[in-house]
Amino acid sequence: MANIEARLKELGIVLPKPANPLANYVPGVIAGDLLFISGQLPFDAQGKIAPGHVGKLGLDIFNEAGQEAARMCAINLLAQAKAALGSLSRIRRCVRLGGFVNAGPKFHALPAVMNGASDFMVAVLGPEKGRHTRTTVGVAELPMDAAVEIDAVFEIDPESHH
Amino acid sequence: MANIEARLKELGIVLPKPANPLANYVPGVIAGDLLFISGQLPFDAQGKIAPGHVGKLGLDIFNEAGQEAARMCAINLLAQAKAALGSLSRIRRCVRLGGFVNAGPKFHALPAVMNGASDFMVAVLGPEKGRHTRTTVGVAELPMDAAVEIDAVFEIDPESHH
């Protein structure tokens, strides 16, 4: 079994301290052996969205920046999963990513943007646990004008010793 | 255990008789201990969408009306949950709300709109059962030009005596 924490260290990734929502919702809910994570924005370790990750793809920012933003959403998804589970070793699999890209007119390279998140999940969790289903769409607006928002469902070990 | 029906009465909320979809789908499906509810529009008790809950946020209507529309979607989600379950006492928890806001150009106050639904869930179900994960995005168009559409997943007691 791959050690997820070790893999994060190898990749030089420090999971940010996940912010708690300032409203009547929570970042993660466990229901049976599923963990649902709220839509995450590309906040950085300082809790800010870098100017390069704000705005519409194809209009304000372009493919690589979008991919980077998607990757940061995925890092935050994992940080929230860790907060909800206590330990990332309880993750059996990433089941689903829902990707919402802030898309300018005629921007159709949405899957390429979303690969930033998918590639990260596989890099960290390995292909067995990391490969997920996904749905990628281009939306009209996102909170804080973020370039990308992603939510997730993980399958977890509900009876864990951590 | 909070009595959800009593809380609804306290809040002066009468759940509307939920409308059945006029197509080949249903308002709610139970799978194991999860209840999925179809996307709900802000229909009022008369089965109409008030003119103030139609159109784009930031263009045709504004924050408070949007929040109110989101609250009405949440009322309808609960009405559909009751119809699917027989009794609201079978709800263990609201797991997830998926919020789609009909967003005009540069309208980014999407979370504030969605709070109308989240606050309602917590007011009725209490913080333990009511706090959920959520994903809020701004979409291009919604059925009937509604201001908001919200779907839900609840965790339920699958073996109930009602």
Next chain:
Amino acid sequence: MANIEARLKELGIVLPKPANPLANYVPGVIAGDLLFISGQLPFDAQGKIAPGHVGKLGLDIFNEAGQEAARMCAINLLAQAKAALGSLSRIRRCVRLGGFVNAGPKFHALPAVMNGASDFMVAVLGPEKGRHTRTTVGVAELPMDAAVEIDAVFEIDPESHH
């Protein structure tokens, strides 16, 4: 119990050989008794999207073509379900369809478009297994400028003899 394969034959539908995504995600993931399927585009049996299923509803293409595109997404959902399960007889029920319509300005006939997918599910699986919850929204852009994208959750028999 309806024989799904026989019903497909009656309807003259040959499920296409489902394409594997060319990225770090998969078409289907089983978690317990749920099967999640990635967002499907209206690819035809040759793996192409017909010009009539490209573009915005209400602008480039119209209701019937949109409905047809939604139906093709649903055919691909079923093809992916078969690939993931080995046999369609393991499907207990279609739990949820998430419909994303590429919507031009003021195009609100989104449910009519989505009926193309819902009607197909009920035609093939029968009303008991085929009726699902659904969420239909109009999005700004879709991959490959497809007219419709749909994802799904099925309830399945996890312990199957196939």
